[in-house]
Amino acid sequence: MAYLARFWDSTIGKKSAEAMHDYATLLRTSMPVLWGARIALIGAVVLHAVAALQLTQRSNAARPQAYAKKAPQVTTFAAKTIRYGGVLLLAFIVFHILHMTLGVVAAPGFVHLDPYNNVRQGLANPLVAGFYLLAMAALGLHLYHGTWAVFRTLGVARPSPTPLKRRLAVALAAIVVLGFAAIPLGALAGAFTEQPSPVTAEGH
Amino acid sequence: MRLTLHVWRQSGPSTPGKLETYPIDGVDADMSFLEMFDMLNEQLTLEGKEPVAFAHDCREGICGSCNMMISGQAHGPWKGATTCQLHMRAFKDGDEIWVEPWRAKAFPMVKDLVVDRSAFDRIIQAGGYISVNTGGARDANEILIGKEVVDESMDAAACIGCGACVAACPNASASLFTGAKITHLGLLPQGQPERDRRALAMVEQMDLEGFGHCTLTGECQEACPKEISIDVIKRMNRDYAVAAARYVEPKETAGAG
Structure with missing residues (x-):
């Protein structure tokens, strides 16, 4: 326990501002690689969103007259809300870049390459932290349905007597969501203590 | 009552x-x-x-x-x-x-509870068949097929083409129907020669008819009176992806050889 407390203190307390700064500079060791990754990710998001929009339009067109009574049997909450969750996630991605990468929205005292203090101050506002948590909930639902569905969409899942069971998807969604949600939750709980900025310490 | x-x-x-x-x-x-x-x-x-x-x-x-x-x-x-x-x-x-009635753009209304399901017939016409040369009847069991394969194929062949899958699907998708046909024929040796062409043609006809896409909600499997598993959709997707990657349209054979 003492070991864990010490470890906790060492990462979050003493070292984290520096470690996160090191990580931020590490990302910038090769700007072409960083920009390559950014462009690939943005491209993937754009393709994903365009495909989702087109499919939604086709789906709506495929049933012009709705049922007066419909009783879905096995559709999960995640599957029902995946389109709304996707729009929310798109808004979140844009906000997150403006908030934490560019530091132009809801980012008081933003300092380039000082992610620790940017996160600390950026998530100090409960509304902002709440939005991060909401987006992570949407991400969890997206992953819960998506991880299970993607293996069937690609046709690589093995035949199963219970094809609607999705243990792997539950595990992945839980791990990712808990991991990401820990940051805004930590900020709300006050786990981010004030640290001297490594950027100013280095004399940038 | x-x-x-x-x-x-x-x-x-x-x-x-x-x-x-x-x-x-x-x-x-x-x-x-x-x-x-x-x-x-x-x-x-x-x-x-x-x-x-x-x-x-x-x-x-x-x-x-x-x-x-x-x-x-x-x-x-x-x-x-x-x-x-x-x-x-x-x-x-x-x-x-x-x-x-079933509600789907691809199933136009006829009257009251009757809709026109000929879109399914056109999907079948696009590739839901095998070609066999005519001649004397082949011997039964001439081609040996493993039991697991036969069972899986037969489960898919149980499809009666009623359209409940389309009706129950939130996207009015015909994926369970088309997947069942592609699985039924694509698993058997007799279905191999036309397997790639079948997958491409049937999926494209399905899209052409105005059915929606599959979002894997599983509603079709629950509604299917023959309890066909959504595994057939996965098989359709794989066959389509493989066929799209490797299938080359045969060249027209010009003139008499």
Whole structure:
């Protein structure tokens, strides 16, 4: 326990501002690689969103007259809300870049390459932290349905007597969501203590 | 038992339809759902009203004609049963039942509860067949096929083409139907020569007909009177992806060789 407390203190307390700064500079060791990754990710998001929009339009067109009574049997909450969750996630991605990468929205005292203090101050506002948590909930639902569905969409899942069971998807969604949600939750709980900025310490 | 029915009435494809409410009394628990409808139609005829048009043929769950959306469930509340196999003991005295036709752009309205499912026929025509040279009948068991393969193929072949999968799907997708045909033929040795072309042609015809896409909600599998698994959709997707990658349209053979 003492070991864990010490470890906790060492990462979050003493070292984290520096470690996160090191990580931020590490990302910038090769700007072409960083920009390559950014462009690939943005491209993937754009393709994903365009495909989702087109499919939604086709789906709506495929049933012009709705049922007066419909009783879905096995559709999960995640599957029902995946389109709304996707729009929310798109808004979140844009906000997150403006908030934490560019530091132009809801980012008081933003300092380039000082992610620790940017996160600390950026998530100090409960509304902002709440939005991060909401987006992570949407991400969890997206992953819960998506991880299970993607293996069937690609046709690589093995035949199963219970094809609607999705243990792997539950595990992945839980791990990712808990991991990401820990940051805004930590900020709300006050786990981010004030640290001297490594950027100013280095004399940038 | 006494029931209240809300039945979709529409005199033709171009006239607007609406739900009409009919009380019906003296329904026996041992009647099939269609027999209850026969009773309703007799009642309507005696009242001088137009009877409800509904499709039906074999009344033993193999023809796939008796298609009704019953209180929001394709073929009603019983699993693995068509409307004709659904019996009135599934309901209780005083129940309200909503009866609507399949709703999909690709299944145009004919009248009341009857829709035109010829889109399915065109999907089959696009590739749901195998080509066999004519001649003397081949020996049975001439080609040996493993039991697991035969079972999987036979499960998919149980599809009666009723369209419940489309009706139950939130996107009105025909993926379970098309997947069942592609799985049924694509698993067997006899289906191999045309496997790639079949997957491409059937999927493209399905899209052309205006069916929606699959979002893997699993509703089709629950609604299917033959309980076909969504595994067939996965197989269709794989066959389509593989075929799209490797299939080359054969060149026209010009002139006499």
